[in-house]
Amino acid sequence: MSGWRNRRATATVRNDRNTQILVALLILLVGPTHAIGESDLRLLLGFDSERIKQTWPADNEDSIGELAKLLYRIDRISSGKLDQIAKSDAQRDARVLGDVVMVAGVIQSIRSIAVPPQLVEFLEFGRIIELRIEQDPVGVGPAITLFTTGLPTAAKSGDRVLSKAMMIAGTQNGVLQAVAAPRVTWLPATPRRVGWQLLSQQGVDLGNLAAVAARNRKPLSHEDTAIFYDLLVAADGIEGSNTAPRIQVPRPASINAVDLLRRPTDFTGEWIQIDLQTIQLTRIEVQDTVRQEQLGADHYYQIDAIGDLGNVVVKIAPVEGSGAEPALFEKRYPVSIVCKTLPAWLRQRIGEPENDDAVVTQLTIPVTVDGFFFRLWSYSSEYMRQFGGGDQFGPLLMAAEIHSREVTDPDPIGVRMIGWIAALATGIAVLGLLVWSFIVARRDREVQRIRKQHEAEHLQLPEQNELDSRSE
Structure with missing residues (x-):
């Protein structure tokens, strides 16, 4: 019986996948002239209104199974597509099942629901998270039920969450009852780190940071894309702009390259300060229109720099089987910095307008960088090719502020100080010579006076007859 149920579940899931593929092909064939292909999430997911109704309430194996399948498909819809559908659905006079809505509020309770065992292998997740959320404004109206597969394990009651979600139950007294959502944005009430607090204030999903830390020493991938740009925008927001004031921030933790290499997971998303020396500046073009909109620009900058290692020697093992020696790094180590905009002093220094098409600029400047640590990322380099061709890994930071430590005074204070000391x-x-001369002269005069006095006291006059005889 169990084997028959598993075979039946397998066939059901396969049919669902085939239906989803056919629907996607239909959407491509129909083209943009059919609004439903662009805006109706129900058609995109292969869930009509009747099937959506089977997911709520999720109180038995059948309804939980249908809900799990729905969440599986929602998780594979891009955030950009959800944004597009949400804008289209918002133009309707009345909400209907399957519409995409924005949910924001505070978690009241969290419950885990087991996915039917026969579906776990195919859906690739074993639980559904049920959240009871008190929507904004808090304290107004009943709570809403939100189902998702993506919630950080550290989330708890009192934390805020944000998400674009699909209506799976109608309204009651004008309030939504239940929605199904992809991974939610998690904004903890009490972040553990200063950096996390700053990121949370700017709406960055901290739930993504754990996954970022798990990818240390790996190349940047599509999994990093969303959180990479989120941190890049957040770092730029620290400094402020003409339309937004500068955020009041605490002093960043002062660290060095060795700290980041030894304990990268301890600093993921942390607000740090590090002294570096720049080597090269590269303008990176952003081709994806979704990321351009997220960034608010069509480019950002990458600065290749080096950090001090002190007496620490870093060894990177060669590619297995290459027979090469380990790559050694002494005294200094490569560090990468990315920033949305360049500080005014740096633009003036390199003579590059903000919108210039220049790609690479060589520059060597000692700097202090305040920003958020992303992770250790790996990349190929000419230096590593000398040791068997393995990838090099190094710290990657999103810079909020870059301060020059270069001495610009033509008469540095150190030179002036040396001159003052010499003078x-x-x-x-x-003065000492004059004083000594005065003392010596005074002593000579005193000695001469004493000698004359001594001679006067011991002067012997001749006898009177001798004087008389001499006078004759």
Whole structure:
């Protein structure tokens, strides 16, 4: 019986997948002239109104199974597509099942629902998270039920969540009853780190940071894309702009390259400060229109720099089987910085307008960088090719502020100080010589006076007859 149920579940899931593929092909064939192909999530997912009704309430195996299948498909819809559908659905006079709505509020309770065992292998997740959410404005109206597969394990009651979600139950007294959502944006009430607090204030989904830390020493991939741009925008927002004031931030934790290499997971998303020396500036073009909209620009900058290692020597093992020696890094180590905009002093220094098409600029400047640590990322380099061709890994930071430590005064204070000390020493020497000459002269006069006095006291006059005889 169990085997028959598994075979039946397998066939059902396969049929669902085939239906989804056929629907996607139909949408491509119909083209943009049919609005439903662009805006109706029900058609895109292969769930009509009647099938959506079978997901709620999720209180038995059949309804939970249908809900799990719905969430499986929702998780594979891009955020950009959901945004597009949400804008279209918002133009309707009345909400209907399958519409995409925005949900924002505070978690009241969290419950885990087991997915039917026969579906776990195919859906690739074993639980559904049920959240009871008190929607904004908090305290107004009843709570809403939100189902999702993506909630950080650290989330708890009192934390805020945001998500675009699909209506799976109608309204009651004008309030939504239940929605199904892809991964929600998690904004903890009490972030553990200063950096997390700053990111949360700017709406960054902290739930993605754990996944970022798990990809240390790996190349950047599509999994990094959304959170990469989120942190890039958040870092730029720290400094402020003409339309937004500068965020009041605490002093960043002062660290060095060794700290990031030894304990990268401890610093993921953290607000840090590090001293570096720049090597090269590269303008990176953003081709994806969705990311351009997210970034608010069609480019950003990458600065290749080096950080001090002190007496630490870093060894990177060669590619297995290459027979090469480990790559050694002494005294300094490569660090990568990315930023949405360049500080005014740097634009002036390189003579590059903000919208210039220049791609690469060589520059060597000692700087102090305040920003968010992303992770250790790996990349190919000419240096590593000398040791068997393995990838090099290094820290990647999103810069909020970049301060120059370069001495720009033509007469640095150190030079002036040396001059002052030399002049003072010369003056003291001359004064000492004069004082010594005065003391020596005074002593000579005193000795001469004493000698004359001594001679006068011991002067012997001749006898009177001798004087008389001499006078004759």
